[in-house]
Amino acid sequence: MAGFKQINVGVIGTGWVGGIRANACAQTVLVDELHIAEIDPVRQAEITAETNPASMTDDWRTLIENDSIDAIIIAMTPETARFPIVMGALEAGKHVFVEKPIAPSLAEAEQAYTLAKASNLKITVGYSRRFDPRYAYVRKALQNGLIGEPVTCLISRHSTRELGEKITGRSKMSPTSIGGVHDLDFVLWCLQPRKPVRIYSQTTGKLFSRKSDTPDHQWVMVTMNDGTTVTIGIGWILPAGYPNFVQAWIEVIGTEGALSIDDTHKEIQYNTVHDGIRYPMSSMPGEQIDHIFAGSMLDETKHFLEAVAYDRPTMVREEEALLVMQVYNAADLSAELGEPVMLPTN
Numbered sequence: 487m488a489g490f491k492q493i494n495v496g497v498i499g500t501g502w503v504g505g506i507r508a509n510a511c512a513q514t515v516l517v518d519e520l521h522i523a524e525i526d527p528v529r530q531a532e533i534t535a536e537t538n539p540a541s542m543t544d545d546w547r548t549l550i551e552n553d554s555i556d557a558i559i560i561a562m563t564p565e566t567a568r569f570p571i572v573m574g575a576l577e578a579g580k581h582v583f584v585e586k587p588i589a590p591s592l593a594e595a596e597q598a599y600t601l602a603k604a605s606n607l608k609i610t611v612g613y614s615r616r617f618d619p620r621y622a623y624v625r626k627a628l629q630n631g632l633i634g635e636p637v638t639c640l641i642s643r644h645s646t647r648e649l650g651e652k653i654t655g656r657s658k659m660s661p662t663s664i665g666g667v668h669d670l671d672f673v674l675w676c677l678q679p680r681k682p683v684r685i686y687s688q689t690t691g692k693l694f695s696r697k698s699d700t701p702d703h704q705w706v707m708v709t710m711n712d713g714t715t716v717t718i719g720i721g722w723i724l725p726a727g728y729p730n731f732v733q734a735w736i737e738v739i740g741t742e743g744a745l746s747i748d749d750t751h752k753e754i755q756y757n758t759v760h761d762g763i764r765y766p767m768s769s770m771p772g773e774q775i776d777h778i779f780a781g782s783m784l785d786e787t788k789h790f791l792e793a794v795a796y797d798r799p800t801m802v803r804e805e806e807a808l809l810v811m812q813v814y815n816a817a818d819l820s821a822e823l824g825e826p827v828m829l830p831t832n
């Protein structure tokens with residue numbers, strides 16, 4: 487295909503999600519060399535066996551300084567320590583894919599986009615729902631007016647307490663800012679060109695609050711400028727059912743019909759005498775099953791690699807990424823104040 491150029495990619499942090507990204511890089515002809523930075527020696531050994539990288543280091547600066555690397559995928563945690571890596575990669579002239587959140591604050595995210603634009607580099611963020619065909623279908627149906635005018639949308643998503651503890655153990659972030667971002671991005675993408683104008687949020691905490699001030703659940707209600715209402719709930723205290731289990735129920739009601747996604751991950755039931763019923767293939771990013779990837783993260787990673795290799799735009803645009811941040815910041819402020827927060831409409 488015209489314009490194709492194999493690229494060299496660095497992945498920083500190869501835990502659960504970075505491991506999927508690194509494997510996606512190792513599997514595709516788009517990538518010539520894969521370079522990895524990972525501080526955990528056990529993960530270093532595991533991921534080396536899986537992906538046979540051209541180099542492995544425990545210092546991310548080694549990848550930033552490597553002139554042969556075209557693009558960097560940043561999936562290390564804690565999220566709060568990532569911004570210097572994002573800026574370092576851009577300053578070194580590398581395209582960047584970063585797991586959400588793109589930066590700790592809106593001002594820093596804007597700084598990263600400004601630098602990327604000035605340097606003609608791509609920067610994008612992992613809003614993986616867009617690469618799930620069911621979600622893409624709902625967006626297409628709404629954009630094509632299949633259910634008339636949208637009236638109201640509901641998303642209720644819950645993950646296990648095991649995952650909640652992992653997330654809240656590393657950064658102090660609200661359920662919406664770390665988990666609900668995916669759903670906010672999805673809904674705002676579906677409802678374009680409508681804009682969010684009013685945000686109200688409430689949190690509740692009865693379990694995690696025994697050990698910290700982390701809430702167990704957060705509801706966010708968004709009113710769009712045409713009056714469409716959106717309600718998104720994110721919780722992370724489900725009992726463990728399968729590693730990284732997540733369930734979501736989505737419905738969009740319109741003037742001429744309704745759309746729903748049953749994303750409760752109950753399609754495959756695995757029942758044993760020892761463990762009872764479990765639900766495989768039930769995590770958000772998905773998982774590799776021998777020769778096939780069950781989930782959205784492989785396609786999302788390939789999309790970024792193709793954008794770099796073919797010099798195409800990435801799917802999540804700057805104004806979209808920044809708008810999602812504005813909404814979750816407003817939601818966290820609303821939860822703190824106990825009253826609605828208005829967004830600028832321009």
Ligand SMILES: NC(=O)c1ccc[n+]([C@@H]2O[C@H](COP(=O)([O-])OP(=O)(O)OC[C@H]3O[C@@H](n4cnc5c(N)ncnc54)[C@H](O)[C@@H]3O)[C@@H](O)[C@H]2O)c1
Nearest residue numbers: 499500501502503504523524525526562563585614770771
């Ligand atoms: N898009 C999605 O569906 C989705 C799903 C889950 C998580 N995420 C995001 O992915 C990110 C990673 O989450 P995770 O669950 O994979 O975390 P994880 O803890 O499993 O992995 C993080 C890895 O980074 C490594 N690391 C830490 N500091 C490092 C450093 N300085 N240099 C190199 N490596 C370093 C750790 O050793 C670990 O292996 C998070 O930001 C999370 O929000 C996205």
